[in-house]
Amino acid sequence: GAVVSQHPSWVICKSGTSVKIECRSLDFQATTMFWYRQFPKQSLMLMATSNEGSKATYEQGVEKDKFLINHASLTLSTLTVTSAHPEDSSFYICRAERELSEQYFGPGTRLTVT
Amino acid sequence: GENVEQHPSTLSVQEGDSAVIKCTYSDSASNYFPWYKQELGKRPQLIIDIRSNVGEKKDQRIAVTLNKTAKHFSLHITETQPEDSAVYFCAASGNDYKLSFGAGTTVTVRA
Numbered sequence: 229g230a231v232v233s234q235h236p237s238w239v240i241c242k243s244g245t246s247v248k249i250e251c252r253s254l255d256f257q258a259t260t261m262f263w264y265r266q267f268p269k270q271s272l273m274l275m276a277t278s279n280e281g282s283k284a285t286y287e288q289g290v291e292k293d294k295f296l297i298n299h300a301s302l303t304l305s306t307l308t309v310t311s312a313h314p315e316d317s318s319f320y321i322c323r324a325e326r327e328l329s330e331q332y333f334g335p336g337t338r339l340t341v342t
Numbered sequence: 343g344e345n346v347e348q349h350p351s352t353l354s355v356q357e358g359d360s361a362v363i364k365c366t367y368s369d370s371a372s373n374y375f376p377w378y379k380q381e382l383g384k385r386p387q388l389i390i391d392i393r394s395n396v397g398e399k400k401d402q403r404i405a406v407t408l409n410k411t412a413k414h415f416s417l418h419i420t421e422t423q424p425e426d427s428a429v430y431f432c433a434a435s436g437n438d439y440k441l442s443f444g445a446g447t448t449v450t451v452r453a
Contacts, residue, residue, distance in 0.1 A: 260439060271431060271443045272386070288343075321385060325439050333385040 230256050232324045234334035241312055241341055249307045249337045251322030257302035258324035263295075266319040266336075278305045312341045344369040346434050348444025355422050356452050363447045365432035366414040372434040375408060375415045376441070380429045389430075390417070422451045 231254040241247050251261055259280050264272040276297050277285045284297035296308040305324075309316055322334040345368040355361045367375075373394040378386035392399045392406045392415065399406050403422075408415040419426055432444040 262440070271445045272441075274440060274442070277440065319383075323441070331388075331439070331441075333387075335385050336383075338383070 230254075230324075230326065230330065230332050232258075232322065232332045232334040234320075234322060234337050236337060237335060238338040239340070241339070243313055243341055244311055246308055246310045247312055247339060249309070249320055249322075249339075251305045251307070251324065251334050253303045253324040253326075253332070256324075256326050258305075258326060259302060260325045261299060261305040262323040262325070263297060263305075263307050264321045264323065266321060268319075272321065275307075309339065312339070314341045317341045344372055344434050344436070344440075344442040346432060346442045346444045348432050348447060350447060351445065352448045352450070354450045354452060357422060357424060359422055361417075361419040361422050361426070361449055361451075363417045363430055363432065363449075364414060365416070365434075365444050366412075367434040367442075368413065369434070369436060370410075370413065371436045373437070374435040375406070376433050376435075377404075377406060377417045378431045378433065378443075380431060380446075386431060419449075422449075424451050424453050427451045 233252045235250045261278040263275045266272045275290045278297045278299040280299045286292045299305040317340050321336040325331045348365045376391035379389045380386045390404050390406050392408050403420045405418040430447045433441040435441045
């Protein structure tokens with residue numbers, strides 16, 4: 229099956245700093261990538277939809293200025309958590325779509341803000 | 343937007359017994375219903391999916407049923423094994439490819 233990678237797999241940062249998370253589709257072109265956040269023992273919550281070459285579409289309640297998304301190419305989308313705070317600590321997962329029945333999750337990035 | 347409800351939140355079954363998880367959705371335009379298995383700290387893994395033009399789909403010990411009229415779908419796992427223990431999520435999507443997830447069911451298979 230297709231492979232989607234995320235980098236880093238885990239990161240610890242200090243409050244107030246910014247963190248960039250990369251999501252790559254390694255063997256296919258993904259015109260659309262989705263970013264999810266998952267708090268411990270909770271479900272996956274869609275944060276935004278990222279389309280190559282255009283601005284991301286954010287879900288209600290997600291601050292676009294805090295969670296910057298850039299989909300620079302058909303194989304790379306980045307999520308930058310700006311001025312991170314402890315409440316941003318979570319598991320961030322991307323999903324790359326090739327077709328509706330061919331969608332692949334990245335392995336996730338564990339962010340801990342101290 | 344789509345709202346997916348999932349029950350039960352936890353499920354404990356004896357090895358060899360069946361497990362059933364039920365989900366309802368709100369948007370009649372949803373046409374794709376996948377089920378995921380997630381182990382601790384790992385990505386969700388697609389285990390089975392169904393489209394709205396199909397009422398039932400089976401893959402070995404796993405089956406999914408869909409009732410479009412009632413807007414609910416269910417996951418059935420037969421002959422459960424300890425390795426089936428995990429968190430299971432249902433999801434629903436329309437043509438926008440956005441997936442709305444249920445709250446998850448923690449399944450524990452007792453040996």
